[in-house]
Amino acid sequence: MHIDPECPVDLHTHTTASDGSLSPEDLVDLARQGGLCAIAVTDHDTTDGVIRAIEAGQRAGVVVLPAVEISSQHKPGSMHILGYFIDVGEPHLQDTLAEMVRNRDRRNRGVIERLNNLGVQITLEEVAEYAGGDVLGRPHFARALVSKGVVSTIQEAFDQYLDAGAAAAVPKEKLPPEYVIDMIHGAGGLAVLAHPYQLRLGDGEELEKRVRLLCDQGLDGIECFYPEHSEPQTAIYLSLAARYSLVATGGTDFHGSSKNQTRLGLQPPLRASCVLQLAARRARNICPRS
Numbered sequence: 001m002h003i004d005p006e007c008p009v010d011l012h013t014h015t016t017a018s019d020g021s022l023s024p025e026d027l028v029d030l031a032r033q034g035g036l037c038a039i040a041v042t043d044h045d046t047t048d049g050v051i052r053a054i055e056a057g058q059r060a061g062v063v064v065l066p067a068v069e070i071s072s073q074h075k076p077g078s079m080h081i082l083g084y085f086i087d088v089g090e091p092h093l094q095d096t097l098a099e100m101v102r103n104r105d106r107r108n109r110g111v112i113e114r115l116n117n118l119g120v121q122i123t124l125e126e127v128a129e130y131a132g133g134d135v136l137g138r139p140h141f142a143r144a145l146v147s148k149g150v151v152s153t154i155q156e157a158f159d160q161y162l163d164a165g166a167a168a169a170v171p172k173e174k175l176p177p178e179y180v181i182d183m184i185h186g187a188g189g190l191a192v193l194a195h196p197y198q199l200r201l202g203d204g205e206e207l208e209k210r211v212r213l214l215c216d217q218g219l220d221g222i223e224c225f226y227p228e229h230s231e232p233q234t235a236i237y238l239s240l241a242a243r244y245s246l247v248a249t250g251g252t253d254f255h256g257s258s259k260n261q262t263r264l265g266l267q268p269p270l271r272a273s274c275v276l277q278l279a280a281r282r283a284r285n286i287c288p289r290s
């Protein structure tokens with residue numbers, strides 16, 4: 001891979017293929033304007049934006065890593081696993097992602113039913129207008145609820161109706177982490193634990209136990225650099241990466257204007273050397289292990 005190890009990269013971004021506000025092409029354009037030499041497109045449970053982003057990247061001179069972010073079973077918080085360098089045409093991966101889409105459709109219909117039962121008159125078609133043909137998810141429900149005057153802010157929509165445990169929330173069926181890791185490996189990719197603070201296991205013993213288990217299950221990396229991580233947290237995650245031979249990655253979780261964060265690229269910047277480490281680890285993984 002021809003990439004300057006010093007140039008800035010962002011390995012966690014979303015497009016309109018999931019819940020981001022920018023198309024794959026516009027995301028790549030923003031990356032180029034921001035001086036990034038590589039991004040990973042990590043949409044939730046879909047790779048639909050990846051090929052478009054790669055093609056736009058070839059035109060713009062930005063390396064685009066084929067990737068995905070998959071929600072996995074975990075309590076008390078949430079566990080997201082990033083898959084980097086995946087073969088997006090791999091059948092088992094695509095079959096599983098398609099099944100997740102069917103589950104999401106069932107869940108969306110369930111949210112509508114619950115809202116209706118709560119006296120909120122809203123239809124799936126109305127919510128779909130806010131998705132503009134893209135995967136329909138909670139941000140679109142939130143926008144519909146605001147525009148109908150049911151709540152006054154997006155945050156209120158999540159707090160009162162959509163967040164886990166709220167009045168109209170329907171729990172998401174999730175895959176066990178070992179299944180997700182195997183599936184990513186089966187597609188030739190590397191499995192990386194996203195934003196570890198969201199596991200809500202603290203930064204001590206509990207977190208380490210979980211990371212050790214995930215390592216036994218084949219985890220390849222841990223997202224150490226993330227806008228919500230404090231400096232001490234980043235240091236703890238880096239030390240876990242070092243002790244368990246995991247690649248330390250990072251990204252902004254860029255969603256454009258869909259969430260309150262519009263900056264692409266971390267401060268201080270994440271360097272492309274971590275992309276090269278991922279590539280090296282992948283080369284080792286696909287060689288027969290002795």
Ligand SMILES: [Zn+2]
Pocket residue numbers: 069080194195
């Ligand atoms: Zn996530």
Ligand SMILES: [Zn+2]
Pocket residue numbers: 012013014042069253
């Ligand atoms: Zn994300």
